[in-house]
Amino acid sequence: MRQRHPVVFLSLTAVVVGCAPTASTQLEANKEVIRRFAEITNAADWDALDEVMTEDFRRHSQATAGPPVTSREEFIQLQQSFLVGMPDQRVDIEMLIAEGDKVAIYATYSGTHTGPMGEFPPTGRRAESKFLAIFRFEDGKIAELWAEWDNLAMLAQLGLLPPPAPAGG
Numbered sequence: 195m196r197q198r199h200p201v202v203f204l205s206l207t208a209v210v211v212g213c214a215p216t217a218s219t220q221l222e223a224n225k226e227v228i229r230r231f232a233e234i235t236n237a238a239d240w241d242a243l244d245e246v247m248t249e250d251f252r253r254h255s256q257a258t259a260g261p262p263v264t265s266r267e268e269f270i271q272l273q274q275s276f277l278v279g280m281p282d283q284r285v286d287i288e289m290l291i292a293e294g295d296k297v298a299i300y301a302t303y304s305g306t307h308t309g310p311m312g313e314f315p316p317t318g319r320r321a322e323s324k325f326l327a328i329f330r331f332e333d334g335k336i337a338e339l340w341a342e343w344d345n346l347a348m349l350a351q352l353g354l355l356p357p358p359a360p361a362g363g
Contacts, residue, residue: 221292224331228297231329231336232285238277240270248337255341259312279316280305295331300324303343307352314354321351 227246234242243266253263253272263269276283283305291298304322307314325343329336349355 221297223334224295224297224329225290225292227331227334227336228290228299228329229287232287232301235273236284238273240273243270246336248332248335251337251339253339253341257341257343257345278309279311279314280307280321281309282306297329297331299327299329301327314349314352317352317354319352321348323348323351 231243231246234240234246247266247269249266250264251266251269253269258272260272263272283303285301285303287299287301289298289300301324302322303325304320306320307317309316323343325341327339327341330338346355347358350357
């Protein structure tokens with residue numbers, strides 16, 4: 195006798211007839227918002243951030259100097275400052291994991307250092323760095339972000355710091 199899968203049927207029915215989304219469909223929707231967020235930031239389409247971020251968005255990071263970001267507008271200003279040093283910056287998402295109201299990503303940041311970056315003059319070198327970030331959602335939009343990466347490794351790639359010593363030596 196063939197088994198029925200009512201959970202799958204109910205989930206598909208909810209999507210088809212417009213009922214409230216299940217937890218699974220909401221997690222997938224949140225992941226799609228993160229993909230759209232990456233597209234928007236890669237294109238520097240700051241007006242489009244209204245689609246995916248709350249106005250009172252907050253960003254936390256020990257890797258970034260300066261005051262914390264406490265609004266969408268401050269986030270845009272921070273991103274614009276990053277573009278001064280690396281105008282071709284890009285984020286490529288490698289993994290997305292969603293649970294509850296959060297989505298975690300493992301991604302690659304890359305760019306060419308052709309403009310000043312804080313106190314560092316341009317080197318013309320290209321750098322690539324893996325990073326981790328966790329996004330928190332409110333009402334289908336990104337409300338908060340925690341992002342961390344290895345600044346020292348990035349600065350070494352740019353020739354601004356000596357490369358790390360080999361492990362064990």
